[in-house]
Amino acid sequence: MASKIKVKAKLSGDVAEIKSLMLHPMETGSRKDPDSGELVPAHHITQLTFTNNGKTVMVANFSTAVSKNPYFGFSFSGAKAGDTLKVSWVDNKGATDELETVLK
Amino acid sequence: MVPVRANRSGALLGVLAAVLMVTGCTTTFERRLAEAEQLRLEAAAAGAEWLQTESLLDQARDEAAQGDTDAALVLVDKARFQAEAALRQAEFEATAWQERVIK
């Protein structure tokens, strides 16, 4: 199954500007199903992690305030072309997804 | 038991009661509901039905089923207003639209 994460990286000097988009329903647990009237159970990413060459450069703790198909962008320094950037997330059901890309 | 007198209004009442018992008693609510629904269908056929009309009639049916005929009638009248207004709107718009065309 193809990764449901997309990443774009832009290098300026040693600063990498990272943009990521990930598919995830991000259910808060407070929404009611319009047909059944039942509460839709919470199903959302809890933690998003970026590592560069194995070193953690960003950890984001997501909760119910982040909406469906999250977009997440940030910058970090100490990057160079050829570095391996890995993004991974875990959600409240224990599911995970990850993607690796090489900085250019 | 009505006193047996050859009285015309009594006879008429008797006939009326018989007719109603045979055909089923149509209340004011049911009649007005049917009229409003008919007007809603006409508005729909004209492509002009408003958003709430059908749900107002559904709510009216619910109210009547729960025994609140007065509340039901209020809703029926609202629905009827919407249907009639929609029909007038469609009639007017049949020609009025041309004024707005950019020329």
Added chain:
Amino acid sequence: MKNTAAKLLLCLVPILWQQAAIAGPEDDRKAFVEYFQSRFPDVSFAEFANGIYAIDDDARRQWQDIEEFPPYEFAIEQGETLWHEALPGGAQLADCFERPADEIRPAYPRFDADRGEVVTLAVAINDCRQTHQLSALAYDSEELISITAYLAYLARGKPVAIRVPADDPGAIAAYEEGKRFYYSKRGQLNFACSDCHVTSVGLYVRADRLSASLGHTTHFPVYRSKLGGMISLHQRFSGCVRDVRAKPFALQSKEFRNLEYFLSYMGNGLEFNGPGARK
């Protein structure tokens, strides 16, 4: 001398008469374009394909940020996969269309003289499925919208060139029906499409700035941030009809297909730029 001049003038009558009869939609379109260009003289014709972003600088900046990482990319990818999926018997959706994939989106909507109705891309895709013994996809289904997103993406840059053949009274009637719909007030709020998207362009309705109808159809399907997902043009029509408190027509109903036909023709000369991203 007077006789010759009179004869010449008489000869012109049938020519001018025919011109008036043929030029209907084209006259409408030119007037449509001229209206918006005179309202917004600093906006180039091509820019109108970007809707509200052509006239609202702040919204445009936000949109450009979003376009750096377009949220509709997932839909395009899913659409590409579905487009190449084998149908029963080994056929593919492409087989139904008899033209290169990047020319499919621009071919719709079109008036089908045999069927006597406007055929849109979504309807054509479902026709194809049913020809191959598959059930039709719902017109608001993710799968169908993804396929149209993929085809829209392939067609980017192609010119909008909708045809209303002058010798096809059915096509002209469908176009005129769409035009009538567009300019007719409806609903409890008594608005016509033109009340917002012609008369009030640039003004606010609640928190949204109103876009011009010129170019309305070039960029669908559209990713809506509000919904976190894609919507089709007819879903947008349905939403607008609901917003003026009229009962919406069904997706791909005759009313909406005729409206799409009229609006698409108004956009002739612009370039396809779908899928789009909106609030």
